[in-house]
Amino acid sequence: MSVVDVAARAGVSLGTVSNVLNRPDRVAPATRDRVMQAIRELGFVRNEAARQLRAGRSRTIGLVVLDVGNPFFTDLAKGVETTAGKSGLSVILCNSNDDDDREQHYLSLLQEQRAFGILITPVGKVTAAMEAIRRSGTPVVLVDRGSTRRQCSVSVNDRYGGELAVAHLISQGHKRIGFVGGPMSINQVSERLAGAHAAMRSADLAEDSLVVIETPRLDVASGRATGDELAALPARRRPTAVFCANDLLALGLLQDTIRRQKSVPGDLAIVGYDDIDFAAASAVPLTSVRQPRAQLGQAAMELLLEEASLADGHQHRQIVFEPELVVRESTTG
Amino acid sequence: MSVVDVAARAGVSLGTVSNVLNRPDRVAPATRDRVMQAIRELGFVRNEAARQLRAGRSRTIGLVVLDVGNPFFTDLAKGVETTAGKSGLSVILCNSNDDDDREQHYLSLLQEQRAFGILITPVGKVTAAMEAIRRSGTPVVLVDRGSTRRQCSVSVNDRYGGELAVAHLISQGHKRIGFVGGPMSINQVSERLAGAHAAMRSADLAEDSLVVIETPRLDVASGRATGDELAALPARRRPTAVFCANDLLALGLLQDTIRRQKSVPGDLAIVGYDDIDFAAASAVPLTSVRQPRAQLGQAAMELLLEEASLADGHQHRQIVFEPELVVRESTTG
DNA sequence: AAAATTTGCTGAAACCTTTCACTTCTGATC
DNA sequence: GATCAGAAGTGAAAGGTTTCAGCAAATTTT
Numbered sequence: 030m031s032v033v034d035v036a037a038r039a040g041v042s043l044g045t046v047s048n049v050l051n052r053p054d055r056v057a058p059a060t061r062d063r064v065m066q067a068i069r070e071l072g073f074v075r076n077e078a079a080r081q082l083r084a085g086r087s088r089t090i091g092l093v094v095l096d097v098g099n100p101f102f103t104d105l106a107k108g109v110e111t112t113a114g115k116s117g118l119s120v121i122l123c124n125s126n127d128d129d130d131r132e133q134h135y136l137s138l139l140q141e142q143r144a145f146g147i148l149i150t151p152v153g154k155v156t157a158a159m160e161a162i163r164r165s166g167t168p169v170v171l172v173d174r175g176s177t178r179r180q181c182s183v184s185v186n187d188r189y190g191g192e193l194a195v196a197h198l199i200s201q202g203h204k205r206i207g208f209v210g211g212p213m214s215i216n217q218v219s220e221r222l223a224g225a226h227a228a229m230r231s232a233d234l235a236e237d238s239l240v241v242i243e244t245p246r247l248d249v250a251s252g253r254a255t256g257d258e259l260a261a262l263p264a265r266r267r268p269t270a271v272f273c274a275n276d277l278l279a280l281g282l283l284q285d286t287i288r289r290q291k292s293v294p295g296d297l298a299i300v301g302y303d304d305i306d307f308a309a310a311s312a313v314p315l316t317s318v319r320q321p322r323a324q325l326g327q328a329a330m331e332l333l334l335e336e337a338s339l340a341d342g343h344q345h346r347q348i349v350f351e352p353e354l355v356v357r358e359s360t361t362g
Numbered sequence: 363m364s365v366v367d368v369a370a371r372a373g374v375s376l377g378t379v380s381n382v383l384n385r386p387d388r389v390a391p392a393t394r395d396r397v398m399q400a401i402r403e404l405g406f407v408r409n410e411a412a413r414q415l416r417a418g419r420s421r422t423i424g425l426v427v428l429d430v431g432n433p434f435f436t437d438l439a440k441g442v443e444t445t446a447g448k449s450g451l452s453v454i455l456c457n458s459n460d461d462d463d464r465e466q467h468y469l470s471l472l473q474e475q476r477a478f479g480i481l482i483t484p485v486g487k488v489t490a491a492m493e494a495i496r497r498s499g500t501p502v503v504l505v506d507r508g509s510t511r512r513q514c515s516v517s518v519n520d521r522y523g524g525e526l527a528v529a530h531l532i533s534q535g536h537k538r539i540g541f542v543g544g545p546m547s548i549n550q551v552s553e554r555l556a557g558a559h560a561a562m563r564s565a566d567l568a569e570d571s572l573v574v575i576e577t578p579r580l581d582v583a584s585g586r587a588t589g590d591e592l593a594a595l596p597a598r599r600r601p602t603a604v605f606c607a608n609d610l611l612a613l614g615l616l617q618d619t620i621r622r623q624k625s626v627p628g629d630l631a632i633v634g635y636d637d638i639d640f641a642a643a644s645a646v647p648l649t650s651v652r653q654p655r656a657q658l659g660q661a662a663m664e665l666l667l668e669e670a671s672l673a674d675g676h677q678h679r680q681i682v683f684e685p686e687l688v689v690r691e692s693t694t695g
Numbered sequence: 696a697a698a699a700t701t702t703g704c705t706g707a708a709a710c711c712t713t714t715c716a717c718t719t720c721t722g723a724t725c
Numbered sequence: 726g727a728t729c730a731g732a733a734g735t736g737a738a739a740g741g742t743t744t745c746a747g748c749a750a751a752t753t754t755t
Binding site for chain 1: 405407408409410411412414415420430431433436437439440443452454455457470471473474475476494498582613614616617639640642643644645646647
Binding site: 700701704705706708710711713720721 | 738
């Protein structure tokens with residue numbers, strides 16, 4: 030069943046049916062009603078595949094994130110989705126799960142679907158595949174990740190965020206500080222670590238006073254596992270405070286620390302990153318570095334739309350938000 | 363650029379290119395290599411829209427959930443996605459946000475895209491739109507929601523879960539118990555409430571010993587707001603324990619209770635529902651009713667595939683999982 | 696009244712893939 | 726040497742939408 034059937038039933042040409050669907054104002058009201066009636070009677074539903082084929086591009090944008098299980102990304106996704114919806118675009122949420130292959134897989138998929146555009150938080154570097162997609166005319170905006178002039182991006186100053194977190198710990202009197210996060214191939218992680226180092230230097234603390242514990246992933250389970258590593262350290266090397274690269278890690282570590290009957294922040298102060306909703310509701314409310322999640326999504330989507338509309342004369346832009354430290358009990362007993 | 367260009371470059375017919383793409387074994391190795399080479403040289407990417415148009419249905423399934431911000435649903439989504447991936451299907455995650463209109467919107471969208479199938483946790487009743495989609499030949503499986511014989515569904519016994527939760531509170535000596543959840547139009551909520559009532563009856567407690575507080579949504583903010591309502595109750599009416607219809611509510615309420623300097627479970631015992639990862643990491647580790655989230659997703663996807671393959675002779679099935687009570691400190695000081 | 700413009704509608708062409716009936720060729724069998 | 730079977734490849738048709746040049750009628754302008 031197709032526009033042809035609708036046209037037959039309404040006694041008009043198929044071109045007119047298409048006009049009713051896409052430019053109703055160009056059709057005489059009487060005709061329009063007749064067509065609408067036929068559509069209703071036949072239960073006609075537009076075939077999006079045919080539309081796309083004809084149009085050459087779809088009305089779907091792909092949002093590729095590192096972890097849908099992380100509330101940071103779902104909040105970001107909400108911002109994207111709301112903004113996209115206003116332009117009649119839908120969002121397909123893809124979970125790369127920190128995995129290069131999955132990322133690659135989703136990129137191919139989006140390319141085959143002739144996605145309207147792609148928002149991506151890359152697992153590692155910006156790959157050749159991404160470059161190729163961009164060159165083929167599909168707008169690509171980097172999310173939660175800075176970029177060079179040759180690409181649009183929306184990010185939060187991760188280095189500064191790391192600095193904020195560690196400077197705060199230092200101001201609380203800590204001198205041996207741990208950094209928990211990984212893999213280092215994730216840009217956000219290495220930037221936050223760089224910020225941590227910078228804060229140490231500013232306070233004239235020795236390089237090796239920052240104990241770096243690399244985790245395989247940025248999730249709650251990895252955070253819990255970190256408890257063992259910390260406990261295994263000789264007391265004089267063991268940090269009195271840690272900065273976790275995200276809240277999931279921090280919550281996991283917090284949970285494990287309490288399980289070991291240690292006090293937070295007494296025995297170990299903890300700072301997280303992202304300030305997800307659960308951070309405030311945790312065993313000990315978590316000090317965290319807040320990022321404007323929804324705004325980030327909105328800004329990214331707006332950049333994408335801008336790039337899509339000004340196809341040629343588009344000037345790539347890099348938007349950088351500033352993070353904010355939210356102090357709670359996990360660092361101030 | 364299309365198969366035609368590839369064919370021209372490789373010096374074969376377009377039918378052969380298609381064969382290389384879809385049934386490589388039917389093409390002589392030499393020819394196959396030549397075609398592959400041409401594909402690489404031209405950077406050819408299959409047009410999914412054209413495939414779909416030809417095939418009549420897409421390779422995408424829609425998963426419509428009530429709240430992507432709820433880890434329960436993202437865990438469920440992971441189960442769905444993994445299982446779908448094995449059959450070469452992709453998943454588009456749609457967030458109805460407890461809103462009828464949004465649900466309707468997404469259903470239309472999926473219908474226009476000729477989705478391979480739909481997994482949905484309906485906001486309210488099973489609507490005429492859903493029926494229509496099913497009749498049009500698209501498999502629809504209800505998720506986290508039971509159904510009649512006329513439809514496939516995968517659910518968890520919510521009534522029993524409610525019973526477990528409240529029976530546990532009663533066993534801890536509580537006699538005035540609160541139920542927090544809403545809106546009641548959400549099936550899971552009313553079922554869990556029904557279970558709560560059943561538990562009260564079994565213990566010979568009066569009907570009005572169960573104080574029902576209806577919330578507008580099932581999120582952390584609504585949970586926090588419930589603190590006010592509880593505080594406003596006269597002491598002799600105020601429950602000593604509450605059962606929250608999900609963990610987000612429970613975490614919100616927990617947070618607010620602690621803010622008021624009350625003790626959990628001393629002044630108020632709290633049971634949640636879902637046992638999301640954050641439940642164990644909260645201020646006071648939360649007693650909760652665990653649901654097999656990933657399994658739920660997997661089972662739903664399998665039912666969908668079954669329904670899709672046996673189009674005609676398909677016998678609708680209803681799978682019901684049993685929930686499990688996980689006791690933690692929020693109910694056992 | 697004639698000319699010009701606007702309005703309303705038509706229908707063929709294009710978008711790209713897959714399928715399938717068909718042809719051609721190679722090698723084997725009797 | 727004729728017949729047959731199988732392998733390899735061909736190319737037209739179908740699938741549903743949108744666009745656009747073009748046509749006829751109605752309306753306005755000269």
